[in-house]
Amino acid sequence: MFGASQYPPAASGKESPQELFESLDRPNALPLPQSHYEYAEWYKSKVQLNYHIDVAGHYYSVPFQLIHEKLDIRLTGTTMEAFHKGVRAAAHVRSHVKGGYTTIPDHMPPSHRFYAEWNPARFIQWAGKTGESTARLVEEILNSRPYPEQGYKTCLGIINLTRNYDPVRVEAAAKRALKFRACSYRSMKSILASGLDRQPDNEEQAVLPGLLPHQNIRGPEYYQ
Numbered sequence: 001m002f003g004a005s006q007y008p009p010a011a012s013g014k015e016s017p018q019e020l021f022e023s024l025d026r027p028n029a030l031p032l033p034q035s036h037y038e039y040a041e042w043y044k045s046k047v048q049l050n051y052h053i054d055v056a057g058h059y060y061s062v063p064f065q066l067i068h069e070k071l072d073i074r075l076t077g078t079t080m081e082a083f084h085k086g087v088r089a090a091a092h093v094r095s096h097v098k099g100g101y102t103t104i105p106d107h108m109p110p111s112h113r114f115y116a117e118w119n120p121a122r123f124i125q126w127a128g129k130t131g132e133s134t135a136r137l138v139e140e141i142l143n144s145r146p147y148p149e150q151g152y153k154t155c156l157g158i159i160n161l162t163r164n165y166d167p168v169r170v171e172a173a174a175k176r177a178l179k180f181r182a183c184s185y186r187s188m189k190s191i192l193a194s195g196l197d198r199q200p201d202n203e204e205q206a207v208l209p210g211l212l213p214h215q216n217i218r219g220p221e222y223y224q
Contacts, residue, residue, distance in 0.1 A: 038076050038077070038078070039076065039077070040074050040075060040076045041074075041075050041076075042072060042073065042074055042075075043055065043072075043073040043075060044070055044071070044072060044073065045070070045071055045073050045082075046068065046069070046070050046071075047062055047066045047067050047068060047069050047070075047071065048067070049067060051063070051064040051066070051067055051107055051108065051109075052101065052103070053071060053073070053082060055073050055075060055080055056075060057098040057099065058094075058095045058096070058097060058098065058099070058100050058101075058102065059099075059100065059101045059102070060080055060082070060090065060092045060095075060101075060102050060103075061090065061092075061101075061102065061103040061104050061107040061108070062082050062089050062090040062107055063089060063090065063106075063107050064107060064108060064109045064112075066084060066089060069084060071083060071084050071089065072084075075094065076094065077094065078093065078094055079091060079092070079093060079094055080092045080093075080094050090104070090107065092104075099146070101147065118152060119148075120139075120142045120148045123138050123142065123152065123155045123156075123159070124138055124139050124142070126138075126159055127139075127155065127158070127159050130159070130162055130167045130170050130171055130174075131167070131170075131171030131174065132171075133171055133172075133174040133175035133178060134158070134159075134170060134171055134174040136174070136178060137158065137174040137177055137178055137183055137188075138155045138158060138159070140178065140183045141154055141155055141158075141183050141184070142155065144183065154184065154185045157185040158170075158174070158185050158188050161173075161188060161189070161192065165192050169192060169197050169198070170188075170192070170197075172197040172198070173188050173191040173192050173196070173197040174188065176191055176196060176197060177191060
């Protein structure tokens with residue numbers, strides 16, 4: 001049973017509403033929340049091999065150690081939070097860009113952070129040391145990707161061709177690749193391996209003997 005001291009004093013009937021509030025309600029009222037209520041939706045999402053999760057069509061990074069793990073996702077109008085076993089593993093400002101990526105460098109494996117420090121301008125400048133055509137080729141490849149980062153590996157491969165081939169040859173191959181719209185590392189490698197970079201740039205001279213030049217005759221680059 002409760003003791004008499006545990007009950008609030010009885011009102012005499014003469015107190016005003018304000019007095020009743022101050023004596024009865026205020027002492028037992030809980031403090032107001034520190035922030036306004038914000039509607040949130042909860043999902044589950046599995047971490048992909050690229051250490052990103054798909055949340056409402058946008059990809060957010062989480063620590064790479066969580067690859068293959070299933071996370072609880074709290075999504076509001078302004079934020080995205082990912083929880084692993086009840087502990088918040090990542091938080092991002094929400095993005096409404098469908099198919100876009102939001103990445104925190106600290107979430108990347110050490111090997112990927114190296115790429116994160118690069119940018120398109122750096123690749124183009126680096127390729128320009130080989131020649132103007134090589135720089136144009138790299139720029140073309142970067143511009144052809146939905147996100148420039150997707151072309152970094154290809155561009156790095158092209159730039160590194162100078163380790164095995166003379167830069168003059170790489171530049172000539174890049175010029176030929178641009179001419180025939182063969183803008184890829186595979187095409188560059190094929191041009192150099194087959195020696196096409198050493199052939200005359202004039203299309204008429206590259207046509208097989210005995211054949212008249214014609215726009216419907218396909219050169220070897222068509223089949224690279």
